[in-house]
Amino acid sequence: MSDSEQEQDLNDEKFTVIESNDGFEYVVIKSYALEASKMLKGMLDKESPFIEAQENRVRITDFTGSVIEQICLYFYYKHKYKGETVVPTMEIPVDLLLQMLIASDYFAC
Amino acid sequence: MCASRPRTKIRAPRRGLTGDHVDFDETWGVLAQSLREIHSQNASRLSFEELYRNAYKLVLKKFGDRLYQNVLDLISDHLLRVGHDDVRPLKPNSAVSGNGLFSGSAELERREAGTRFLIGLKRAWENHLVCLRMINDVLMYMDRSYCSDKDIPSIYVAAMGLFRDKLLYNQDFKVGETLNKIILDQIRMERDGDVIDRNSIRSCICMLDALYESDKELPTEKLYLTRFEKEFLASSTEFYKAEAEKLMRECDTASYFRLTSKRLKEETDRVQAFLCAATEQKIVRVVEKEMIESNLKEILKTETGLVQMIDNDKYEDIELVYRLSLRVDKDLTVVKSICKARIIEMGKELIKNLGAAGETNAATGTASSSKTPTESQNITNQTLLSIDWVEKVLVLKDKFDRILEQAMSKDGGMHIAFTQAFSEFINDFNRSAEYVSLFLDENMKKGIKGKSEAEVEAILDKAIVLFRYISDKDRFERYYNKHLARRLLTQRSISHDSEKQMIAKMKLEVGIAFTTKLEGMFRDMNVSDDLNAEYKAARAEARNASSSSAPKKVELTVNILTPTHWPSVSGGLPGEETQTCTFPEEIKSIVQDFETFYMSKHNGRLLKWQPQLGTADIRATFAHRKHELNVPTHSMIILLAFNDLPDEDPTLSYEQLKTITSIPENDLKRNLQSLAVAPKSRILIKKPMSREINSTDVFTFNKDFQSKLTRVKIGLVQSNRVETEKEKKETDEKVEEQRGHQIEAAIVRIMKQRKTMNHADLTHEVIGQLSNRFNPEPTLIKKRLESLMEREYIERVEGQRSVYRYLVSFPALIRPSAAMLIV
Numbered sequence: 001m002s003d004s005e006q007e008q009d010l011n012d013e014k015f016t017v018i019e020s021n022d023g024f025e026y027v028v029i030k031s032y033a034l035e036a037s038k039m040l041k042g043m044l045d046k047e048s049p050f051i052e053a054q055e056n057r058v059r060i061t062d063f064t065g066s067v068i069e070q071i072c073l074y075f076y077y078k079h080k081y082k083g084e085t086v087v088p089t090m091e092i093p094v095d096l097l098l099q100m101l102i103a104s105d106y107f108a109c
Numbered sequence: 110m111c112a113s114r115p116r117t118k119i120r121a122p123r124r125g126l127t128g129d130h131v132d133f134d135e136t137w138g139v140l141a142q143s144l145r146e147i148h149s150q151n152a153s154r155l156s157f158e159e160l161y162r163n164a165y166k167l168v169l170k171k172f173g174d175r176l177y178q179n180v181l182d183l184i185s186d187h188l189l190r191v192g193h194d195d196v197r198p199l200k201p202n203s204a205v206s207g208n209g210l211f212s213g214s215a216e217l218e219r220r221e222a223g224t225r226f227l228i229g230l231k232r233a234w235e236n237h238l239v240c241l242r243m244i245n246d247v248l249m250y251m252d253r254s255y256c257s258d259k260d261i262p263s264i265y266v267a268a269m270g271l272f273r274d275k276l277l278y279n280q281d282f283k284v285g286e287t288l289n290k291i292i293l294d295q296i297r298m299e300r301d302g303d304v305i306d307r308n309s310i311r312s313c314i315c316m317l318d319a320l321y322e323s324d325k326e327l328p329t330e331k332l333y334l335t336r337f338e339k340e341f342l343a344s345s346t347e348f349y350k351a352e353a354e355k356l357m358r359e360c361d362t363a364s365y366f367r368l369t370s371k372r373l374k375e376e377t378d379r380v381q382a383f384l385c386a387a388t389e390q391k392i393v394r395v396v397e398k399e400m401i402e403s404n405l406k407e408i409l410k411t412e413t414g415l416v417q418m419i420d421n422d423k424y425e426d427i428e429l430v431y432r433l434s435l436r437v438d439k440d441l442t443v444v445k446s447i448c449k450a451r452i453i454e455m456g457k458e459l460i461k462n463l464g465a466a467g468e469t470n471a472a473t474g475t476a477s478s479s480k481t482p483t484e485s486q487n488i489t490n491q492t493l494l495s496i497d498w499v500e501k502v503l504v505l506k507d508k509f510d511r512i513l514e515q516a517m518s519k520d521g522g523m524h525i526a527f528t529q530a531f532s533e534f535i536n537d538f539n540r541s542a543e544y545v546s547l548f549l550d551e552n553m554k555k556g557i558k559g560k561s562e563a564e565v566e567a568i569l570d571k572a573i574v575l576f577r578y579i580s581d582k583d584r585f586e587r588y589y590n591k592h593l594a595r596r597l598l599t600q601r602s603i604s605h606d607s608e609k610q611m612i613a614k615m616k617l618e619v620g621i622a623f624t625t626k627l628e629g630m631f632r633d634m635n636v637s638d639d640l641n642a643e644y645k646a647a648r649a650e651a652r653n654a655s656s657s658s659a660p661k662k663v664e665l666t667v668n669i670l671t672p673t674h675w676p677s678v679s680g681g682l683p684g685e686e687t688q689t690c691t692f693p694e695e696i697k698s699i700v701q702d703f704e705t706f707y708m709s710k711h712n713g714r715l716l717k718w719q720p721q722l723g724t725a726d727i728r729a730t731f732a733h734r735k736h737e738l739n740v741p742t743h744s745m746i747i748l749l750a751f752n753d754l755p756d757e758d759p760t761l762s763y764e765q766l767k768t769i770t771s772i773p774e775n776d777l778k779r780n781l782q783s784l785a786v787a788p789k790s791r792i793l794i795k796k797p798m799s800r801e802i803n804s805t806d807v808f809t810f811n812k813d814f815q816s817k818l819t820r821v822k823i824g825l826v827q828s829n830r831v832e833t834e835k836e837k838k839e840t841d842e843k844v845e846e847q848r849g850h851q852i853e854a855a856i857v858r859i860m861k862q863r864k865t866m867n868h869a870d871l872t873h874e875v876i877g878q879l880s881n882r883f884n885p886e887p888t889l890i891k892k893r894l895e896s897l898m899e900r901e902y903i904e905r906v907e908g909q910r911s912v913y914r915y916l917v918s919f920p921a922l923i924r925p926s927a928a929m930l931i932v
Contacts (some may be wrong), residue, residue: 043157043247049243051159059158098119106165108249 016044017057018072024061024065026072030056032079033072038108067099071107078109126453131170132700136163137179144180147243148187150236150397156244160247173255177264180248184241184268188275191233192282199229200287220298220305223291227309233276234316241268254468262324273320273332277414288313289337293344311383318385333385340389341483342395345376349399357404360846361413363426369400373433402437415447419512427516431523441522448509448523449530455505456534463498491831492547499548502570506531532578543832543840544590545575553608554601565607572769573614582619583634583851584844590626590676597634598668605631619881629674637668644706663699669707671717690720690772693749720746721776729792733813737820738792744780744823746770748792763806783823789816790823852893860903860915868894868911 016030034041043052052058060068070092081087092100140163143155167176201222245252246266252263262270278285292313295305317337322330322676352372356365373396378390409415409430418426434444517523535541546793549572557565579585596602609631616624644667692700695899700718707716723742728735728748740748750761750769761769767777781802785795793808832840860866865873879885894913897903906912 033257039161039249042249043161045246047242048157048246049152050155051153059156061158061162095119102508106250108253 013056015053017058020063020065020068021057021061022064023057024066024068026065028072028075029079032075035082036075036078036107036109040107040109063099063103067096067103070096070100071103071109074104074109111346111388122745131166131172133167133170133175133590133932136167137172137176139163139177140167140176141183143247144183144244145187147240150240152243157247157567161250164248168251168255173251173259176248176251177255177261178864180244180264181267181271181727184244185271185275187240188237189269189279189517191236192276192279194285195232196226196229196276196284197282200282201226201282201291201341214777216298220303223295224309226287226291227306227313229296230284231309231316237268237272241265245266265644266326267344268325269320277320277332285336289319292337292692292748293341296341296379297344297348300375307383314383314385323610334387338385338388341384342391345395346399349396350403353400353404356400357408362425363413363418363429364412365408366384366426366429369396369433370429372396372400397433397437399577401433405434405437405443409443409447415444416451419448419451419508422508422511424512427512431517431520435876441526445523447454449526449533451506452509452527452530453534454536456531457537459498459501460538463494490878493513495544495831496548496551499544499575502531502535503577506571506574510578515616528578532580534839535575535578536580539835540831541575542581542585543837545579546585546592547831548572548575549589549611550596553596553611555603555604557607558603563602566610566683567605569611569614569839572611573618577618580880580884581844582623583847584625584840584883586626586882587676587840587847590630593627593630594675599724613822623882626674626676629671633670633674634668640669640707640710641666643710644703647706648702658675663695665699665703667703667707669716689753690743690746690770692720693746693752694745732813733815734819736814736816736818738823739820740784740823741780743770743772743776745774747777747784748810750807751793754810760807760809761805763808766808781806781808787823790821792823823924848883848885848889849893851879851882852890854895855879856890856897857902857915860913863915865906865912865914867909868913871913872881 013030015027016033016034018026019030020026030044030046034044040058042048043058044056045053063071076092077090140160144158146155148153155272164176166174199222208583245263245268248264253461256263261267274286276282277288292310299305314333314337317333318331320332322332322335349372356368360368375395376392376396377389380386380392384392406819415427415430417423418430431441431444434441438444483887509531513519513524513527552568552572557568560568576582576585593602593608596608602608611691612624612627612631615627644665665867691697704716708714712726725740725745727738727740727745729748738748747766750766751759754761761783766781767774770777773782781789781795782791785791785808786800786802787794792811794811794813795802795806796809850863852875855878856871859871859874859878869892872887875890876885876887894903896911901916903913903915906914
């Protein structure tokens with residue numbers, strides 16, 4: 001995807017940017033993220049007046065890029081297997097397991 | 110440890126997130142500031158993530174309870190401020206005092222003040238919702254872990270409760286009470302025809318619908334239901350009570366119902382516009398109860414009420430009455446009773462008119478001329494009246510059929526009620542069976558002339574409707590038989606097809622037993638026709654064979670009647686009273702000829718002549734011209750007696766005539782009366798001239814008889830007419846007697862099958878079996894039972910007074926009267 005296109009999609013609010021505390025940025029399809037995380041939903045929902053919704057950019061102060069990356073992967077994973085009965089286990093690096101546990105609680109997903 | 114993953118190590122979560130010391134006051138300070146920003150609608154500068162993170166931390170560090178409490182406090186403070194600063198000042202004073210003494214302009218002002226208040230409250234509510242949503246989102250983590258762990262209401266629910274307690278029903282503000290008063294006030298204004306701001310009310314109603322009495326949020330505890338709806342229904346009840354009273358005073362029934370219908374529509378409309386759907390039924394019920402149910406009887410019975418609508422065929426009004434009554438009264442008891450009463454009243458009116466007209470006729474009759482013709486004239490008049498009566502009943506029936514169809518959507522219950530009412534008044538009148546039969550007679554003789562098949566069918570169908578109403582079907586049968594017999598014998602029936610159609614219809618109604626005699630009559634007529642043709646052919650042949658050129662002077666047509674099918678036509682069953690007379694020679698020979706012919710065809714039958722039923726056409730030469738006379742057979746015999754008299758003494762005395770003709774005295778007198786007394790057909794001259802026929806009278810042939818017609822019909826050919834009281838009494842007696850036999854037959858039939866049976870069941874069964882012919886009186890049944898016991902058909906079972914047993918009958922037990930039992 002070219003930069004200009006990406007820019008376009010960001011303006012269209014198809015995508016949103018999630019930024020970690022160590023400076024990594026993840027561009028994800030917004031609807032997938034909102035679907036999975038209640039916290040992001042409250043934050044970015046159309047009616048939300050908060051600054052994140054206006055800028056379409058979320059800064060997560062408490063998690064590093066490696067965790068956010070897994071979280072984003074989870075958004076796509078969840079969307080992909082939505083409604084299916086046979087779902088393969090999502091592989092999560094073992095060293096991140098505990099942090100992922102906390103993150104999932106934080107993101108409410 | 111597994112060798113394949115030697116270096117894998119679970120990294121501990123970063124301490125930075127959870128491990129740091131968190132100072133509640135500091136963090137709360139930040140949060141509280143932000144929440145206040147939210148309340149003052151300044152959220153756009155706030156970072157959701159920051160708020161979320163702070164709340165998250167506080168909960169994680171076990172400050173959940175303090176956070177929860179602080180947030181609620183903050184919200185309460187805000188709501189109190191809103192209530193104090195924004196909502197309370199909008200409270201209109203008048204609505205609170207609400208004593209209803211306002212002039213027009215004050216009312217307008219009151220309405221606007223009310224609307225302002227509603228809008229203000231609506232704004233406060235909407236703001237609260239928006240803020241609460243944001244706060245709820247931000248504090249999501251608290252709801253999820255703290256509230257659900259502790260099993261306390263979520264912040265959203267609790268804040269809703271705060272809105273209720275701190276603002277709406279805060280004792281200092283009295284916002285809730287004012288709200289109810291204003292809404293009710295506005296609804297009342299709308300009911301009075303003003304235009305109000307429905308939107309603002311709608312928002313406030315939605316608010317009440319979204320709030321609950323407690324944090325449990327039970328669906329039955331919506332504030333709308335607990336605080337508003339009751340009051341609304343109560344005030345509506347009051348309003349409609351007054352409204353109904355006012356309308357009852359001011360309007361006629363039709364407008365009352367129209368207005369009520371309009372009110373119902375308005376209320377439904379109102380509920381849809383700004384109240385909760387669940388209220389619709391309740392408020393409609395209020396209107397129905399106050400406007401219709403409580404007053405239904407009264408309003409329908411005013412002089413502009415249902416009766417008047419019926420009389421004037423106001424279908425639309427009746428339909429409205431029907432539909433609205435149906436709402437409060439599934440069985441339509443009131444409407445039914447009024448309609449029934451009206452039908453019966455109208456029916457009785459017709460019967461009364463009938464009596465009155467008959468009497469006036471009788472009165473004028475006696476005044477104008479002497480007795481004998483008056484009676485017959487009177488009878489003729491009454492016959493016309495009776496036919497007229499039946500027609501009027503049919504008109505009445507048509508009227509109510511139309512009402513049923515056009516105004517009552519063919520309601521089955523109403524149909525039954527109408528039918529009951531019709532049968533009631535028809536059966537209440539003891540001559541209806543006779544009259545209906547006369548009506549049919551009239552139609553069969555004249556009415557259906559020149560009508561298409563469909564029209565005839567329609568008339569017959571109407572007659573069948575009346576037939577259905579008559580409960581004494583056996584009585585009708587008797588009259589119909591009699592009338593039909595006379596129609597057939599005097600050849601007055603226009604169309605045999607129609608006759609048969611009618612019989613078929615009756616058969617369909619009450620079964621084959623009812624019409625066997627009628628059909629038998631037709632069979633007899635057909636057989637007779639064939640027989641006559643055969644006889645004619647045989648005679649012609651005989652004449653040719655004997656080659657005698659004697660002109661055939663007399664032509665004979667005979668109707669062979671089976672005695673059981675034919676009712677007494679004049680005086681007793683044929684054969685019961687043997688009617689003899691001496692035929693003149695020329696007739697006698699031909700009669701004998703026919704008898705021989707008939708016996709050759711049907712050996713062993715007994716042929717009895719019933720000359721009193723026949724007619725004869727004779728050609729007579731008078732001084733001026735020849736006339737063809739159509740006379741009864743008996744008259745013919747009398748006239749023929751004058752044929753052979755010597756010119757010098759062309760007279761015959763009464764006694765002579767009696768000897769020559771040997772016609773029974775009654776018949777002789779009547780025939781002579783029509784020949785010698787009736788002014789238009791005076792073929793004989795009687796001396797002395799008087800109206801009565803006496804045994805001393807002397808008769809001469811009137812050569813100078815004159816008439817404009819070539820063909821003269823002379824008397825006695827009675828058409829069917831109303832019975833005189835005496836005849837009616839006879840008929841009644843016969844009907845009673847017949848009923849006795851039928852009841853006995855039914856009892857025997859039933860007992861034969863059941864062997865033993867108790868009295869009540871037996872009576873019930875007998876009534877059931879006979880109900881399509883007549884309604885047997887229980888006393889009559891009892892009498893017949895006793896008679897049967899006397900004749901040992903049945904006996905009482907010992908020890909059980911009310912149980913009967915059938916005794917197996919053997920021939921010795923069958924007495925002569927048993928022959929009557931075969932039905």
